[in-house]
Each structure stands twice: as C-alpha cells, then as structure tokens.
Amino acid sequence: MTAVATAPDTVTTPRFRPHEVFRVVRLHTVNPSIFFGVPWLILGGALVVTILIALILRGSGISDSEDGFRYSWAVLSPQWYLVVVGVQAVAYTFPFALGFGATRRDYWLGTSAMFVFVSFEMAVAIATLVQIEQATNGWGIGAGMFDALWYGIDGWWVDFYSTFALQLLVLFIGASITTVFMRWRMKGMMILLFGGIALLLALIAGLTFTESWPAVFDWFGSIGLVGVFTVLLGLAAVCAVVGYLVIRRATPR
Amino acid sequence: MLRTAPDGPELDESRPIFIQIAEQVENDIIDGTLPEGSQIPSTNEFAAFLRVNPATALKGVNRLVDDGIVEKRRGIGMFVTAGARARLIERRRAEFAAQYLRPLIVEAEKLGIDIDELAGLLRAERIQS
Amino acid sequence: MTRTVVRASGLTKRYGSFTAVDGVDLALEEHKIYGLLGRNGAGKTTIMQLLTGQLFRNGGELEVFGREPAEHADVLRRMCFIAEAQRYPEDFTPAHVFKAAPWFFEHWDAEFAERLVADFRLPLKRRIKKLSRGQLSAVGVIVGLASRAPLTFFDEPYLGLDAVARHIFYDRLLEDYAEHPRTVVLSTHLIDEVANLLEHVILIDQGRILLDRDAEEVRGSATTVAGASRVVDEFVADRPVIGRESLGGLASVTIDGRLDRDERVRAAELGLELAPVSLQQLIVHLTGPEPAGAPEKEVAA
Numbered sequence: 001m002t003a004v005a006t007a008p009d010t011v012t013t014p015r016f017r018p019h020e021v022f023r024v025v026r027l028h029t030v031n032p033s034i035f036f037g038v039p040w041l042i043l044g045g046a047l048v049v050t051i052l053i054a055l056i057l058r059g060s061g062i063s064d065s066e067d068g069f070r071y072s073w074a075v076l077s078p079q080w081y082l083v084v085v086g087v088q089a090v091a092y093t094f095p096f097a098l099g100f101g102a103t104r105r106d107y108w109l110g111t112s113a114m115f116v117f118v119s120f121e122m123a124v125a126i127a128t129l130v131q132i133e134q135a136t137n138g139w140g141i142g143a144g145m146f147d148a149l150w151y152g153i154d155g156w157w158v159d160f161y162s163t164f165a166l167q168l169l170v171l172f173i174g175a176s177i178t179t180v181f182m183r184w185r186m187k188g189m190m191i192l193l194f195g196g197i198a199l200l201l202a203l204i205a206g207l208t209f210t211e212s213w214p215a216v217f218d219w220f221g222s223i224g225l226v227g228v229f230t231v232l233l234g235l236a237a238v239c240a241v242v243g244y245l246v247i248r249r250a251t252p253r
Numbered sequence: 254m255l256r257t258a259p260d261g262p263e264l265d266e267s268r269p270i271f272i273q274i275a276e277q278v279e280n281d282i283i284d285g286t287l288p289e290g291s292q293i294p295s296t297n298e299f300a301a302f303l304r305v306n307p308a309t310a311l312k313g314v315n316r317l318v319d320d321g322i323v324e325k326r327r328g329i330g331m332f333v334t335a336g337a338r339a340r341l342i343e344r345r346r347a348e349f350a351a352q353y354l355r356p357l358i359v360e361a362e363k364l365g366i367d368i369d370e371l372a373g374l375l376r377a378e379r380i381q382s
Numbered sequence: 383m384t385r386t387v388v389r390a391s392g393l394t395k396r397y398g399s400f401t402a403v404d405g406v407d408l409a410l411e412e413h414k415i416y417g418l419l420g421r422n423g424a425g426k427t428t429i430m431q432l433l434t435g436q437l438f439r440n441g442g443e444l445e446v447f448g449r450e451p452a453e454h455a456d457v458l459r460r461m462c463f464i465a466e467a468q469r470y471p472e473d474f475t476p477a478h479v480f481k482a483a484p485w486f487f488e489h490w491d492a493e494f495a496e497r498l499v500a501d502f503r504l505p506l507k508r509r510i511k512k513l514s515r516g517q518l519s520a521v522g523v524i525v526g527l528a529s530r531a532p533l534t535f536f537d538e539p540y541l542g543l544d545a546v547a548r549h550i551f552y553d554r555l556l557e558d559y560a561e562h563p564r565t566v567v568l569s570t571h572l573i574d575e576v577a578n579l580l581e582h583v584i585l586i587d588q589g590r591i592l593l594d595r596d597a598e599e600v601r602g603s604a605t606t607v608a609g610a611s612r613v614v615d616e617f618v619a620d621r622p623v624i625g626r627e628s629l630g631g632l633a634s635v636t637i638d639g640r641l642d643r644d645e646r647v648r649a650a651e652l653g654l655e656l657a658p659v660s661l662q663q664l665i666v667h668l669t670g671p672e673p674a675g676a677p678e679k680e681v682a683a
Contacts, residue, residue, distance in 0.1 A: 020455050023485040030478045031471065088472050095469040098436055100486040101458035251437050253467070267658030269598040270578060297560045304552065305578040306415055307560045309598060351643060359650050 024110020054143030086174025274313030392442030515542030625667030
C-alpha cells in the first residue's frame with residue numbers, strides 16, 4: 001500500500017564542514033564566563049592581591065630593594081581552573097552537543113579550535129602584560145606578578161610561545177583524560193590512573209637506577225626555554241590526537 | 254456540536270476513535286443538529302477539539318465520505334450530502350433489530366418475560382417517556 | 383506514497399552479556415506520530431539512542447534518511463532527540479539553550495519557543511542546575527517542539543511535568559503537528575494519556591518488538607470475557623489468550639480478537655459478559671507477568 005523510496009536522499013557533503021565545526025566553538029562561548037570571564041577574574045584577583053601586598057610591604061618599609069615584591073606563582077593561578085574547564089568541556093558540553101546532533105568529529109575539532117583560540121588570547125595578553133609590568137617597574141610600586149618565573153627574560157615572543165604551549169597543554173590534558181571516562185567510564189579511568197602511576201614510577205625508577213638524572217637535566221638545559229615549551233606543545237598535540245581517537249566511539253551516557 | 258464533558262470530550266478508549274467520530278457526526282445528522290447541506294468541522298478542527306491525531310480524524314471523515322454521508326467541496330470544506338439523513342435512518346433501521354432487539358429478547362427470556370408481557374412493557378415505557 | 387525515514391533490520395545492542403535490543407526490525411514512515419511503548423528497561427531509550435547515533439550498534443542494519451545515523455551530520459541535522467536525562471553545560475540557563483538551538487536545528491522557530499516558554503512558565507535566566515524537575519523537562523519539551531525537526535524523538539520527556547503541563551505539551555504537539563507535519567516518536571509508559579495522539583503503536587518488551595500496528599487497529603482488537611470460570615474457559619478454548627484474572631469461581635480472560643455477532647449472542651446466552659479492551663489494558667496484559675498455564679504471548683504484528 002505504501003511505496004518506499006530506497007535511494008538515500010541526503011547529499012554527501014565534504015569532509016570538512018566549517019559551519020558544523022564553528023557552531024561547536026559558538027557553543028563554548030554561549031556562556032562567556034567559562035572560558036573568558038573566570039580566568040581573567042582569577043588573574044585580576046591575583047594582581048590585586050599582589051599589588052596590595054606590595055603596598056603593605058612598601059608602607060611598612062620592609063622592602064625597598066629594587067626587586068620589590070614578587071608573587072612568583074600568581075601568573076599561573078588560572079591554570080587549575082582551566083584544567084577543570086577542559087574536563088567540563090568534555091563532561092558536559094560533549095553530551096549536550098551530541099544530543100543536539102553534532103558529530104563527535106566536529107565536536108572535537110570545534111573544541112580544539114576553541115582551546116587554540118583561548119590559549120592564543122591568553123598568551124597574547126600575558127606576554128603583553130609582562131612588558132607593561134616591566135615598563136612601569138612593577139606597576140609603579142615594584143610589584144611583580146607577570147614578570148616572574150621564566151617570564152620577562154627573553155622578550156615578548158618567548159613569553160607568548162611559552163604561555164600558548166602551557167595553556168594548550170593544560171586544556172587538552174583535562175579534556176583528553178575526560179574522553180577516557182566518556183568511553184570506558186570508571187573502569188577506563190582506573191586503568192588510566194594506575195597505568196599512568198605505574199608508568200611514571202617505572203620511568204623514575206629507570207632513570208634513578210641508570211643514574212641518568214643529570215643527563216636529563218643537561219638535556220633540558222641544552223634545549224633551553226623554547227625547547228622545553230616545545231616539548232609541552234608536543235605533549236598537547238599528543239593529547240589532542242589521543243583524545244580524538246578515544247572520543248570517536250564515546251557515548252554520552 | 255459534539256457533546257462534550259466540561260473538561261473535555263469523552264471518547265471510548267476501547268473502540269477505534271475514527272469510528273466514534275463518524276458515529277457522532279451521523280448522530281447529529283439524524284437528530285437534526287446538522288442539516289443537509291451544512292458544513293461539518295475540518296479534520297484539523299476535529300483533531301484539535303477532541304485532542305486526537307489528525308490522521309485519526311481524517312480516517313473518520315473519510316469513512317463518512319466513503320459512505321456518501323458527507324462530501325468534499327474543493328477549497329471550501331466538507332458538507333452533509335443531500336439525502337444523507339434518509340440514508341442513515343435506513344441503515345440504522347436495518348441494524349436496529351440485530352443491535353437492539355436481539356439483546357432485549359435474550360435478556361427478556363432470561364427473566365422469563367414472554368412476548369406479550371414484553372410488548373406491554375414497551376408501550377408503558379413509551380408513554381412514560 | 384509515503385517515504386520511509388527509518389529502516390532497521392536485526393538491530394542489536396549488547397552490554398556485555400545483557401542484550402538491550404534484540405534483533406529489532408523497524409520501519410518508520412514520514413509524517414506520523416509513533417508511540418514507542420513498553421515498561422521501564424524494555425529498550426525504548428536504547429533504540430532511540432541507536433537511531434540518533436548516540437550509541438553504536440552491535441549487529442543488524444540501520445538506515446535513517448537513507449544512511450547510517452552515527453557520525454553523519456546530514457542525517458543528524460534532521461533529527462531532534464529529547465532525552466530523559468539530558469546534560470547541559472555548566473552554568474547554562476534555558477536562555478543559553480534556546481540561543482544555541484537554531485545553530486543545530488535549521489527549522490527552529492524562535493517565536494514558537496517564546497510562546498512555549500510562557501506556556502510552561504519557564505524562568506529563562508535561572509541556571510539549569512537550579513531548575514525543578516518539571517522545569518528541566520519543560521526545557522527539553524520546548525526544544526523538541528520548536529526544533530520542527532523532520533524526525534523528533536521524545537524520550538519520556540514529561541517526567542516531572544505536572545498533569546497541567548503534560549496536557550499543554552500534548553495540545554501544543556498536536557497543534558503544531560497538524561500545521562507542520564513531521565515524524566514524531568514518543569516513548570512513554572503513561573499510555574492512557576497519549577493513546578489518542580498516536581497513529582501507530584510499537585510495543586517493546588525485553589528488547590524485542592511485541593506489537594507494531596496502527597493504533598486504531600489495536601484499539602478494540604482484544605476482548606475481555608468474564609463470568610463463571612468453567613464457562614469462560616470453555617468459551618475461549620481455542621482462542622489466543624493474553625490475560626487472565628480469577629476471583630473465586632469467577633474468571634476474566636482477555637483474548638486477542640473481536641467476537642462476531644453470533645459469538646456475542648452465544649456469549650450473552652451463556653451468561654458471559656463481554657468488555658472491550660483499551661490500549662493501556664492491552665499493553666499491560668501483553669507485558670505483564672505470564673498468566674499461569676498460558677502459552678507464550680506473541681501478537682501478530
């Protein structure tokens with residue numbers, strides 16, 4: 001009674017679909033506080049605290065050396081939060097995007113693009129803030145937040161590169177670990193955790209017994225700052241690829 | 254037009270709905286609520302009013318069309334055909350004996366009421382109503 | 383000539399040793415409202431997740447709009463799956479959800495969504511985490527309705543909605559469906575409420591299809607015969623029995639099929655009472671516990 005059409009009525013579209021990938025990026029930015037608001041709030045807060053402490057120290061006459069007050073790790077304060085962002089990008093946004101009809105491939109491409117964009121934006125901002133801090137001699141009162149750790153030594157481009165690499169790694173580590181949970185749930189996480197610890201211990205043991213630690217440190221020394229961060233960037237890329245391979249067959253529940 | 258309870262139309266859950274829709278329209282034609290030549294509600298109107306699937310309402314209306322009770326006038330709507338009432342009454346008459354009389358007789362026999370007593374009861378009941 | 387939008391044959395999904403979907407054959411046509419009925423855990427959600435590419439099948443074949451649904455954007459774009467336990471990104475509000483919806487559903491009607499938000503009294507700016515169960519369901523229902531996707535799945539989305547809200551949903555669904563026909567699949571165990579909306583009924587039990595028929599055909603397709611046990615049993619001797627209840631010397635047996643006029647007369651003469659069976663009752667009989675001594679229940683599709 002009813003005739004049936006058997007030919008597929010959908011057109012085969014090209015492999016790379018910018019619209020589908022871009023809408024995942026937009027999905028991540030619908031609520032801008034997650035990727036932009038909170039990290040800058042954290043940095044802003046750290047800066048305020050740094051300045052306040054510097055003022056207090058100045059005021060009480062404790063420190064009037066040219067070094068001023070340096071809160072060394074403040075510049076890295078948003079990183080913990082950004083690991084969580086990476087985790088939640090997969091834990092919550094992935095099931096949501098899938099539920100709305102995105103493919104896993106487009107989701108990962110879009111999320112990776114978002115990570116690259118955020119890392120780029122933060123790297124530009126922080127590298128620039130380092131320059132400003134140096135130029136104003138620590139915001140006029142010798143307070144050092146951005147000009148700390150490895151920053152402010154080799155110029156804007158190195159600062160930019162190192163921040164970009166670190167940021168990307170932090171985001172992708174959180175995300176790729178969560179893909180394991182999405183695909184293999186608790187069992188997978190356990191294997192990852194114990195496997196990871198076992199591997200790490202084996203590595204440390206191996207290096208200790210072959211007394212290779214000095215060689216390792218020398219090597220890091222020889223490749224310099226840029227080299228170290230290139231390694232981190234490489235790790236980030238590995239996480240991105242592994243994450244994609246894992247999420248390809250992940251299910252939202 | 255369709256008799257409904259205050260909170261919504263009453264439909265018998267255990268009989269096909271399209272039959273009930275057709276029957277309701279037929280009843281209204283027979284008792285004069287829907288004169289010949291008048292328009293009946295559209296399929297979507299039935300569906301919305303009774304809160305049923307439009308396809309079901311369509312089935313009911315199509316049944317009326319197939320029976321010649323209602324006809325479609327393109328672009329305007331569905332109308333009661335001429336002679337529909339007469340046709341319906343004739344059909345109901347033919348079914349009357351089987352549908353109403355048979356069960357009546359069976360029950361009467363069960364209670365031991367013979368044919369004459371039954372006729373008497375019928376007349377008495379008729380006068381009362 | 384109607385088109386088939388979903389075609390599945392031998393569809394299977396296993397979780398370890400548990401078979402959630404067991405060789406299901408299915409054909410869904412366009413412009414129909416389907417009811418996917420069955421008990422909790424019968425496999426309704428799993429089937430919908432397979433059809434929408436959220437899960438990967440273990441066996442059989444599946445075509446939606448002519449292709450495998452999983453990972454095919456052209457197919458996924460034409461579907462909307464409203465799940466019972468939908469997760470939303472951290473700190474999302476309904477406003478965020480409705481802002482993102484048009485990017486994924488090309489037929490999204492923002493005005494319709496607005497009207498529905500008013501109907502369901504949904505607080506747009508409150509975080510999803512803070513919404514009540516009913517409000518959360520309302521978000522899903524609004525997306526499902528306003529998406530106007532050619533193939534829309536509602537997986538028990540009305541859990542948490544109070545009776546008034548549920549009936550608002552049914553009304554809006556019917557209204558919009560009449561104006562914008564599409565294929566809708568409603569899964570539910572609240573059968574009596576949706577029975578009148580359905581055009582076609584698919585009953586699933588333990589991963590298998592028990593019933594796959596036009597709703598109007600099913601309505602009134604079974605009969606309950608009640609009276610003295612012995613008389614009833616003799617009367618239904620060679621008919622397919624799908625349910626049985628007894629109390630003392632009385633029995634009420636549900637059989638598949640209607641009785642013709644002669645049989646009805648005979649039943650009346652034997653002092654047996656006949657009653658028609660609603661969709662809800664039929665399904666309870668088909669998926670309930672096996673009556674003692676009755677053969678395996680299989681109703682022809």
